[in-house]
Amino acid sequence: MTPLQQQADRFDSTEANEDVELFRYWLMGQAQFQRGDRAATIRSWQGHKDRAGWGRLSWPATHKGREMSSAQVYACRAAERQAVPDAAATWPTLDIVAPTLIEFAGETLQAKSLAAIAEGDLWTIALHEPDIGEDLRDVGSQARRQGDTWLISGKKIWCAHGKLASHALLLVRTGSVEEREQGLTCFAVPLNSPGVEVLPIPLGSGRGDFDEIILKNVEVPSWCMIGALGQGWRVTERSRTYLASQPEFEARRALKALQTKLSLAGEDALVLATADSLIERFTVGDAAASDDAFALDRLVGNLLARAQMEEIGRIADEAGLFFDVDGLRFGALLNETRLEWRPAHSIKQELGRRILASARRNGEIRK
């Protein structure tokens, strides 16, 4: 069977999964969860979930987790987004930071941070810096040892939900510039430490979920180091490959907004509706059985969603139409997502690699 056929068959069938179904069932009783403002809702939602036993989906059993696979977590998150849209802010902390801490952090740091994360503490992942572009091997923020502590100075940009976060997962240089990724180390930095400044980055669409973090001689104890000295590149691997946003949701939201604004007719409407029904299948996230299959689905879903977003942009441009998606300016949002959703060419490359490898496995094709 070729990947196309396997994927197409999987796409038509629905894999029932007990844990995911139970979570969905539990969510049905929690619709419109609200506790004061957005920050309060986000924090109390995670605590509420954890008390019900759904706060640590992907964590190992040794940390009271449910050990769900990435496909199962994805399906749960898809359902969660429907019930409590604000919950999305907690996912990078739960699905990326916590597993990273469990794998690499020392006992003191784990004891101080994991229980708080399960209760609703948010972390921001601070990797990118101004002036270095996409290549994180050139990170320039410095950490210097001073007795039993480290002094950190530098500037981090594009930190998601920095204002809401209590800690940052920081990638800094502890070696020389020539060492490149071998000279990088990871630290956990409390954002209320003296010398830390968090500044919002206002975006054209009206979004305010990214912040800039400036560190001036911030002192952190050495137990805040995550992983060993010079191991920062390996520690941040999960964070670097994580797709922070789920493009399928954004694309569907944009489509709904477009349809409300303009009753489309003709081929455009048909193509959009068809693409949307395909994307819907990916957002539900039921279909993948294995990790391999899940990864393939994510790549295709991501590319389909991008294509749909571009198509919506084209139609809006042609109609001379300006509209909002949940209060955000679409034109600006389109440009932002192009940057935010990891470059399309890297995703296409990854997909092509898998297809070509499977063609090699299948041997010579039929004549």
Next chain:
Amino acid sequence: MISSRHILQRALEAEEAGALLETSAYNALQMATDICAGEYGKTAEDVLFGLSKSEGQERPLHIVNCGEDTRPRVAVLQAEKGISGLVTAASQSRMWADLVNTSALIGSMQQLGAARGMFDRACAYLNNRVLDGRPLSDREAIRESVGELYVCLFGAVMACRKAIGTASSVGDTFDRATIAARLMALRASQIVSAGSMRLHGGVAMIAGDPMDVLALRQNDYIRIYGSAVEWRLRLARMP
């Protein structure tokens, strides 16, 4: 019971493997006459079952274009004689609607199958061809192109498979989902076949090479099942 999905899958596989039109499942003057005479059962499943039973006969059933008239008609094609019979809708039945929609989707699937045959051949070539000590498939730009073509093909195949379950028209008009799938298939097969040709080495352009045969067949499908312009016209004239 053979389901509609299986028939579509067979159409895809038959064309991909480079088989000729006669192995496709949807032949049958028998079929069309039976439907018009009302001899068949009442459900779409029955119609499709009938279609698959008549496999092996040499008279494929196809939708053809009749000038300005946008109503679908079913023609009986014979290899040597050309069109030997033309059947229009005898009734405004659900079954007829299912038949015309299914035929259009099967045609789309055949066309995509041919494009996929080209895509698979191009992938095999990229894996085997070694340049500067490493296979072409190791190069990032090549992988990117392959990923792009795959998504394009996948979208169109899934649109056809979905459309077969959602056809809701009656009488002599096409279903919207069918038209969307047909348009997507036309676009995707054009992109995928041109892209595969570009990725494959020059051998593909030699007359008689399987790649060349499959590329030429794209033209036949457009002639038989109608071009994108005609399908857009159908859409524009829909009530």
